[in-house]
Amino acid sequence: MLDTDILFGVKLKKISESITSQIAKLLIKQNVEFEPRALPVLLVLKEKESVNINEIAEILGMTHPAIVQITNHLNKVGFIKHNKSTIDKRITLLELTEKGTRNLTLLEPLIVGIQNTVKSIINEIDSNLIYSISKLGKAIGNNILMNRVLDELRQKDLAEITIVPFKRKYKSDFKLINREWLKKYFEDEGLEKEDERFLNNPEKEIINKGGEIFFAILNNKVVGTCAVIKIDDFSFELAKMGVTEKAQGKQIGKKLALTAIGYAVDKGVVKLKLYTSEKLVAAINLYKNLGFKEKVKKDDHRYKRALIYMELDLSG
Amino acid sequence: MLDTDILFGVKLKKISESITSQIAKLLIKQNVEFEPRALPVLLVLKEKESVNINEIAEILGMTHPAIVQITNHLNKVGFIKHNKSTIDKRITLLELTEKGTRNLTLLEPLIVGIQNTVKSIINEIDSNLIYSISKLGKAIGNNILMNRVLDELRQKDLAEITIVPFKRKYKSDFKLINREWLKKYFEDEGLEKEDERFLNNPEKEIINKGGEIFFAILNNKVVGTCAVIKIDDFSFELAKMGVTEKAQGKQIGKKLALTAIGYAVDKGVVKLKLYTSEKLVAAINLYKNLGFKEKVKKDDHRYKRALIYMELDLSG
DNA sequence: ATTATTTACGTAAGTACTTACATAAATAAT
DNA sequence: ATTATTTATGTAAGTACTTACGTAAATAAT
Incomplete structure (x- = not known):
């Protein structure tokens, strides 16, 4: 691949796609009933018991419509159930059903396996990588990149001509x-x-x-x-x-x-x-x-x- | 975000999306006539003069249909032209038109600005990051992750029961x-x-x-x-x-x-x-x-x- | 108490890719 | 020289998100 910093984002996307698609293949091999993309949501639900849609969206750094779509699917296949909160009628509380819990338990060895393998592949390359990527994720938010570029252009008046x-x-x-x-x-x-x-x-x-x-x-x-x-x-x-x-x-x-x-x-x-x-x-x-x-x-x-x-x- | 290694791919995708969308906003601010996603292809074309579709796909690590779609668009807005090779009639040679070259020249300060900013944001975090990500990109290809997980499960006979x-x-x-x-x-x-x-x-x-x-x-x-x-x-x-x-x-x-x-x-x-x-x-x-x-x-x-x-x- | 704003969710449509499949030209194998 | 395989491209449909917009409930402001 062309090694330009401007294409750094493209490269990250490719790696992400590669990881996601390989995990998806593993899940499909195990004949799971849910769509592979629902795995992150399931992992949150497994951890947290009862959460609402916005909370999941924030935890995963995704938009709420994405979570709505995924949770509707998980509901349809019987892995989770939706409960309207009685305190605040806008809130939909989500939790794993017995079926969901059971199937996740069955998947545990696979999940642990993926977890270990991802960790070891990354550590073989750069033990600092996960931490650095976390920092980058925080650093690049809020249009920081865009604003810094605009500042640079503005300093040269390039943006104003x-x-x-x-x-x-x-x-x-x-x-x-x-x-x-x-x-x-x-x-x-x-x-x-x-x-x-x-x-x-x-x-x-x-x-x-x-x-x-x-x-x-x-x-x-x-x-x-x-x-x-x-x-x-x-x-x-x-x-x-x-x-x-x-x-x-x-x-x-x-x-x-x-x-x-x-x-x-x-x-x-x-x-x-x-x-x-x-x-x-x-x-x-x-x-x-x-x-x-x-x-x-x-x-x-x-x-x-x-x-x-x-x-x-x-x-x- | 939930800090599990299994969600490393999700995190990479978010960063990539953030970078891409900020660059897109900068391009839109400059009133470019092409879709922001075409920028990587334009950068390749600027570098290489005359390339075919498969070559671009390989350089950018994307599939050829993606490049077909992008180059069709660039052709429609008059930035590039398609020429069938006379030596091998299957090959479509692509090159920037005068208009394309001119517009890219006009964008040069912006591109340099993005390049510098991306580089400096990354270097402020971890000067090794670009290199590590490059290595990770190579390491994770060819279903390495999937096969290692399967091996691990197989060793425990977990996959075979x-x-x-x-x-x-x-x-x-x-x-x-x-x-x-x-x-x-x-x-x-x-x-x-x-x-x-x-x-x-x-x-x-x-x-x-x-x-x-x-x-x-x-x-x-x-x-x-x-x-x-x-x-x-x-x-x-x-x-x-x-x-x-x-x-x-x-x-x-x-x-x-x-x-x-x-x-x-x-x-x-x-x-x-x-x-x-x-x-x-x-x-x-x-x-x-x-x-x-x-x-x-x-x-x-x-x-x-x-x-x-x-x-x-x-x-x- | 009424009105304005914010929050939580839902829906539609768009984006940027992908996979799967098809076809013609080139190359290799017989 | 034929036939089989590979390569380069094209097209359709799917995937996994997004943005944009709408609505009802909750909260804040007057």
Whole structure:
């Protein structure tokens, strides 16, 4: 089996299934009249004399409907009887019938045998195992796992980032964010004409021509952006990808790019192109990670700084 | 929860269910398009590129129909595609679609978060646990548990003892076995008249009067016997219970008595009586264990040696 | 005393698997 | 070359639970 911790639960289930099914086979060999799954309930009843449904459910860590189903079955085969409590009329008290007691007594050697064997198999592996599993059972309850994962994601703000499409109110953010990285990396060169055209008229130049602009929102503030520009019916360009410095390292670029790719796929696009610069190392790695391949530029591009050309094939 | 080793499997299942359901909740929070149970399959696919159904089943330790169901679902939501192998036309090769890859990439922070959290929760409890569980998974396969239990029972002959009702061919055994213990414990007194009557004519004196005699068979030989004698429609007597010395300690007396009690219950008997002697300590303990209560003798009984009178109430 | 909430149980429907069985293609045995 | 066996997948039905929801009785709150 794939040994990933995330699959630990799957592995536990398999072991549990294996134990349960082997015990079931042993019970069937003994021609017991009850369904094997009722054994745990019978063991509780044997121990406790008179208990109600909720108590059994709690003792076994199961839900009450499960116990209702099992006890109805045990009643039908005559192993237990149901008595309504006179003190509290909601409560159903359960106890073994004479037949139930007798049959359980007959099963005692088998039960002891299973008990001993389970214990010895476990002890041969790790004498601490039963104790550790008990602790794990207590530790993992109450959605502890879920909450810890959420906390971890929240610390990285990963859980709070939303990606939304273009709205007019984001127009200024679009310009701001792109200016930020352009200035940082290409201060000397300054903004090119093409930059100005897109940044000043995103609606006219991108949206109305069949493209889209996505914005990453964190705490109600725009922290990243990314545009998809339509070239023709089969190819779009990924451009104007930027994340504010403060918000970097939160996978925002990846989320934006993935949303953009999803958009392109929905539009039936076969090829997604992009132009970037060797200066933007992190971006290039992200693109490669997403499946973009570097190709030789076929044509001179509009931007002087763009020396690297990449393509993502979406025809699969 | 009741801390019996026999319920170890139940406990494992609960932990597994808890882990799985918490991961499912996290996935649902992220609005994934696939059913949570498909995650393990997706993780395999992410790792392996192109695999077939049986391979996934083996990697995850599940049956192939489970994988068929999950992969059909993943295909329907567009996360994977099915390709028939050209080399072997039976084989279905599975691989992630672009959409599947993209969505998995988007989930990566969550998956890493779960991975880390599961690992740390487990390590906080017992750094050896994952390894021990892995070993247990391997150790418990192939019906090892079942076979070891069967071996244990077989060593005590517990699995091989059969209880059968009276047949003529057992008549001599009935006499022999009862003589054995009568001689051992009551040598001086010798056989009483009542003994002779029952031992010499079991059919006439017991069977034909609505009673029954049970025999315990081990390796085709009679090793124990026990009679139920009808007193009236509501009360029977348990008598002539004996197990050969060689076969003692195998719970044969208990099995015989339980069969006898079952017979009485089937006949609608309300009270099962027996007379025994204080010399027979083991027998008295067995009777008590089965629910018989000692009462004061109401009448002088037929046997001089019988000083103890017991009753079992079957009206419950 | 009345109303609201909680508790104990019951029922229906869903989930995530399993076992059992069927079929076509590939491989092994004759 | 046939026939038998094995393998890879598919399908139906069963198992052992769960969640979601409903009801009546008990308890708490006003």
